[in-house]
Amino acid sequence: MTALTLAGVSHAYFGRTILDRVKLDVLAGQLVALVGPSGCGKSTLVHIAAGLIEPQRGRVVSGYRRHGMIFQEPRLLPWATVEDNIAYPLRLSGAPKRERQERARHAADVVSLDRRDLEKYPIELSGGMRQRTAIARALVLEPDFVFFDEPFTALDVALKRRMQDLVISSAVQSRFAGLFVTHDLAEAVRVADRIVVLDERVRGISGERFVPLERGERNDTSVFATVQSYLKDDPLFSHIHDTDERRRP
Numbered sequence: 001m002t003a004l005t006l007a008g009v010s011h012a013y014f015g016r017t018i019l020d021r022v023k024l025d026v027l028a029g030q031l032v033a034l035v036g037p038s039g040c041g042k043s044t045l046v047h048i049a050a051g052l053i054e055p056q057r058g059r060v061v062s063g064y065r066r067h068g069m070i071f072q073e074p075r076l077l078p079w080a081t082v083e084d085n086i087a088y089p090l091r092l093s094g095a096p097k098r099e100r101q102e103r104a105r106h107a108a109d110v111v112s113l114d115r116r117d118l119e120k121y122p123i124e125l126s127g128g129m130r131q132r133t134a135i136a137r138a139l140v141l142e143p144d145f146v147f148f149d150e151p152f153t154a155l156d157v158a159l160k161r162r163m164q165d166l167v168i169s170s171a172v173q174s175r176f177a178g179l180f181v182t183h184d185l186a187e188a189v190r191v192a193d194r195i196v197v198l199d200e201r202v203r204g205i206s207g208e209r210f211v212p213l214e215r216g217e218r219n220d221t222s223v224f225a226t227v228q229s230y231l232k233d234d235p236l237f238s239h240i241h242d243t244d245e246r247r248r249p
């Protein structure tokens with residue numbers, strides 16, 4: 001079953017074409033990473049896929065029931081507690097208070113937020129706790145599709161790793177499909193089933209690879225080996241290696 005289809009999607013900003021007739025299918029339960037150098041249109045594509053930007057040409061067909069979104073900045077409501085932030089989508093959908101509370105607490109458990117943290121306000125939280133809150137808010141409606149736009153770029157290495165593990169375990173538990181934009185090839189190899197490479201020279205997708213091993217079976221050694229083989233031996237990844245300015249010293 002197809003969870004998401006992008007059919008010939010094109011987009012331009014001020015007459016400059018960024019994406020030209022992009023086609024992409026994401027199957028149910030599949031996590032697809034979008035990688036590519038800065039400015040190639042990853043965020044634009046994920047925003048179009050999520051319905052936040054109207055494409056100038058082409059169609060987005062969603063086969064999922066409900067989606068969640070996780071951005072680089074947690075975008076929490078500063079005046080609401082952690083619990084109310086997590087429950088916010090339930091409030092919008094008109095769920096009664098008791099149900100909101102139960103489901104928000106369950107989502108908080110999934111992302112390992114402590115019960116004592118639920119009454120805190122965003123200003124009182126660490127960066128990692130804020131991002132956990134944002135993940136819990138994205139998961140509270142039990143989405144079968146999640147859009148991730150560089151969700152962990154701002155976090156330090158250890159925390160980033162914990163958040164990636166969280167995505168892997170919650171994707172297994174909740175069986176959602178997703179599109180995951182990242183600059184970090186190791187992150188893509190760790191969390192995704194499939195890696196799709198965007199290239200601004202072709203204004204779209206230049207190719208894709210299925211990541212070896214199942215998500216839960218990968219360890220540091222296999223992730224490192226896969227990244228190395230992509231960067232050293234696979235021409236699809238050569239421009240990522242060469243032109244992503246964030247990789248330069």
Ligand SMILES: Nc1ncnc2c1ncn2[C@@H]1O[C@H](COP(=O)(O)OP(=O)(O)OP(=O)(O)O)[C@@H](O)[C@H]1O
Pocket residue numbers: 013014018036037038039040041042043044045183
């Ligand atoms: N709202 C906008 N108005 C005008 N130009 C834009 C807008 N949003 C993005 N762009 C331009 O479109 C191009 C693609 O941007 P986009 O953010 O989609 O790329 P990206 O691959 O996600 O980049 P990064 O990895 O740096 O976040 C860039 O050149 C960017 O400057």
